[in-house]
Amino acid sequence: MTIVVLAKQVPDPEALVEVRAGGTELQIEQKFATNLFDEYAIEEALRIKEKHGGKVTIITLGGPKATELLRTALAMGADDVLLLEDPAFLEGDGYATALTLSKAVATQGADLVLCGRQAIDDDRGEVGPMVAEFLGLPHVGAVMKLDIGDGAARAERAVEGGREVVEVTLPAVITAAKGLNEPRVPQVMGVMKAMRAQIPRTSPADLGLAPSDIGKAGSKLKIERYFTREKRAAVKFIEGTPDEQAAEAIRILADVERVV
Amino acid sequence: MEKLLVFVEAKGDEPRKATIELLSETRNLSDAGSFAVTAVGLGKISEHAIEKVLGYADRFVRITDGLLDDYTPEGYSEALAAYARQEDVRLVLGAATQAARDFLPRTAVLLGAGIASDVTAIGWADDPMTFVRPMYGGRVPSRCTFTGYPAVVSVRPNAFAVAPAGARRGEYVEWRAGVSPDRIKTRVLRVERESKGKIDLMEADSIVTGGRGMKAAENFALLEELAAALGGAVGASRSVVDAKWRDQDDQVGKSGKTVSPKLYIAAGLSGAIHHVMGMDTSGVILAINKDPNAIIFNYADYGIVGDVMEVVPAMTAELKKRTGR
Ligand SMILES: Cc1cc2nc3c(=O)[nH]c(=O)nc-3n(C[C@H](O)[C@H](O)[C@H](O)COP(=O)(O)OP(=O)(O)OC[C@H]3O[C@@H](n4cnc5c(N)ncnc54)[C@H](O)[C@@H]3O)c2cc1C
Numbered sequence: 098m099t100i101v102v103l104a105k106q107v108p109d110p111e112a113l114v115e116v117r118a119g120g121t122e123l124q125i126e127q128k129f130a131t132n133l134f135d136e137y138a139i140e141e142a143l144r145i146k147e148k149h150g151g152k153v154t155i156i157t158l159g160g161p162k163a164t165e166l167l168r169t170a171l172a173m174g175a176d177d178v179l180l181l182e183d184p185a186f187l188e189g190d191g192y193a194t195a196l197t198l199s200k201a202v203a204t205q206g207a208d209l210v211l212c213g214r215q216a217i218d219d220d221r222g223e224v225g226p227m228v229a230e231f232l233g234l235p236h237v238g239a240v241m242k243l244d245i246g247d248g249a250a251r252a253e254r255a256v257e258g259g260r261e262v263v264e265v266t267l268p269a270v271i272t273a274a275k276g277l278n279e280p281r282v283p284q285v286m287g288v289m290k291a292m293r294a295q296i297p298r299t300s301p302a303d304l305g306l307a308p309s310d311i312g313k314a315g316s317k318l319k320i321e322r323y324f325t326r327e328k329r330a331a332v333k334f335i336e337g338t339p340d341e342q343a344a345e346a347i348r349i350l351a352d353v354e355r356v357v
Numbered sequence: 358m359e360k361l362l363v364f365v366e367a368k369g370d371e372p373r374k375a376t377i378e379l380l381s382e383t384r385n386l387s388d389a390g391s392f393a394v395t396a397v398g399l400g401k402i403s404e405h406a407i408e409k410v411l412g413y414a415d416r417f418v419r420i421t422d423g424l425l426d427d428y429t430p431e432g433y434s435e436a437l438a439a440y441a442r443q444e445d446v447r448l449v450l451g452a453a454t455q456a457a458r459d460f461l462p463r464t465a466v467l468l469g470a471g472i473a474s475d476v477t478a479i480g481w482a483d484d485p486m487t488f489v490r491p492m493y494g495g496r497v498p499s500r501c502t503f504t505g506y507p508a509v510v511s512v513r514p515n516a517f518a519v520a521p522a523g524a525r526r527g528e529y530v531e532w533r534a535g536v537s538p539d540r541i542k543t544r545v546l547r548v549e550r551e552s553k554g555k556i557d558l559m560e561a562d563s564i565v566t567g568g569r570g571m572k573a574a575e576n577f578a579l580l581e582e583l584a585a586a587l588g589g590a591v592g593a594s595r596s597v598v599d600a601k602w603r604d605q606d607d608q609v610g611k612s613g614k615t616v617s618p619k620l621y622i623a624a625g626l627s628g629a630i631h632h633v634m635g636m637d638t639s640g641v642i643l644a645i646n647k648d649p650n651a652i653i654f655n656y657a658d659y660g661i662v663g664d665v666m667e668v669v670p671a672m673t674a675e676l677k678k679r680t681g682r
């Protein structure tokens with residue numbers, strides 16, 4: 098079983114993000130983490146390998162710091178990693194990013210591609226299904242339970258107001274949601290080994306891509322401006338006994354805010 | 358005239374509320390003569406739902422094909438892209454429901470088009486058209502444009518207001534998709550629906566979310582009662598989901614759902630950043646917490662310092678008294 102995981106390094110959810118230069122830039126505190134949903138994808142890949150045998154390769158598109166993500170994945174038990182590192186790769190929209198990643202996946206001959214439901218920086222949730230379409234593969238999105246069988250997988254996904262169980266033939270792309278598993282913590286031995294590992298890199302030319310087709314230049318959706326969200330006015334406390342507080346709250350919601 | 362295609366999603370016999378919100382917005386554009394609006398339904402869709410949608414669109418096209426009876430991302434994306442290509446549309450739009458966010462990215466690839474997901478505002482008259490989409494868990498809204506068309510857009514529920522159906526009635530058309538059977542590689546084995554009539558979190562007008570301060574699973578009955586009186590839904594913090602008091606589907610926040618109701622009531626939850634990221638764009642926020650220094654008060658319009666076990670039932674009683682229910 099050849100399993101490829103697409104994982105992205107993102108700013109830590111608690112990192113400070115500030116809008117600068119009249120809305121043309123973001124200044125992001127330099128604190129990074131593996132995208133939450135991608136951790137579930139990595140863990141699931143390792144569990145599948147442990148059960149069915151095979152090889153797990155982690156691919157990430159990012160800057161030099163993204164090696165941290167790859168080392169963590171190696172420490173967890175991944176066999177191989179690949180870093181798509183080139184200024185031309187960066188700041189792509191969903192389309193350009195998925196196009197690039199699909200070319201990298203295609204070099205691996207994967208039976209299964211796992212990725213996260215959504216990256217928590219850009220909040221797009223596009224790349225998984227788009228990679229699948231570029232590769233002509235099926236996908237199952239927002240999966241909470243996955244069983245791999247012979248040439249097919251059974252996946253449980255959340256749909257509005259319920260759950261859906263689907264069967265998909267392999268190769269396929271699966272996007273991971275919370276609930277799929279609990280990611281493991283790397284062991285010391287693994288961490289030591291990962292520290293010494295060589296991180297292979299790939300350039301646009303290696304993937305047969307022109308710089309104008311990828312990253313910011315190749316994007317079909319351009320960000321014009323960032324905004325700072327208007328802050329809510331300071332909280333108004335409602336005083337009194339619980340009954341008085343409740344009555345006043347309902348009065349405000351009904352008569353002032355008109356939301357009930 | 359430029360064409361807009363709006364994907365129609367139904368829930369049982371009814372079009373989804375989020376679809377009607379989007380159609381309310383696009384109908385204004387059609388009335389103003391800026392765009393022609395075609396609503397598109399795939400697979401099974403009730404007469405009643407079609408009838409409703411015809412009050413909002415110039416055309417309703419039902420794309421028929423046995424392969425569209427069950428939702429599959431492969432089938433839906435191919436059918437919608439084929440129709441969009443034939444009609445040479447400017448935008449393919451859909452409410453950002455789970456299904457639409459699942460298959461619209463594939464539609465974009467098939468059209469060689471850009472996509473903007475989960476947008477909260479559209480500058481229709483801007484040249485080029487602009488789309489606002491929240492990033493970083495709603496902390497940073499960004500304004501985007503497409504470099505070319507067609508383009509694909511999903512719109513967050515509650516971004517636009519529902520307007521009543523108009524007097525004009527669109528025409529009804531059927532179109533055969535010819536989905537390639539080889540393309541469909543997923544098969545729906547079963548769908549487990551929760552209790553009927555439960556309001557979906559992402560579409561609810563009001564949400565009452567409980568945190569660990571609710572103390573036990575059974576105490577969520579208090580929130581159910583308040584939500585029922587409000588006609589809303591019950592959400593949960595991650596701690597509550599991890600404690601198995603509530604289902605994963607109910608989780609609001611970074612690793613759960615992003616919601617944007619008109620009213621959000623946070624009961625007995627602390628207001629961790631991961632939670633706030635999933636509810637910060639709500640209309641009015643009321644927090645109830647026994648700790649006057651709880652972080653959630655920094656994100657709320659109104660605060661009640663008190664015990665949820667006392668305040669919540671009192672609110673339910675007061676609401677029932679007012680509405681006479
Ligand atoms: C990567 C990551 C992702 C995460 N994703 C999410 C997410 O999607 N959603 C989410 O919610 N969290 C998420 N979390 C967890 C989050 O950081 C918090 O741990 C969690 O939200 C806390 O839940 P809580 O507010 O219910 O509990 P607590 O923080 O324990 O707060 C309980 C609150 O209840 C109050 N209280 C207690 N008793 C009463 C009473 N009788 N009456 C009134 N108030 C009372 C207390 O004062 C306290 O403020 C995530 C964390 C991480 C690390």
Ligand SMILES: Nc1ncnc2c1ncn2[C@@H]1O[C@H](COP(=O)(O)O)[C@@H](O)[C@H]1O
Nearest residue numbers: 103104158212213215216221222223224
């Ligand atoms: N730069 C990247 N490198 C590797 N994987 C990525 C990258 N961007 C997105 N992905 C994968 O695609 C998923 C969805 O991303 P997005 O569409 O950006 O929300 C993520 O959870 C990752 O698994």
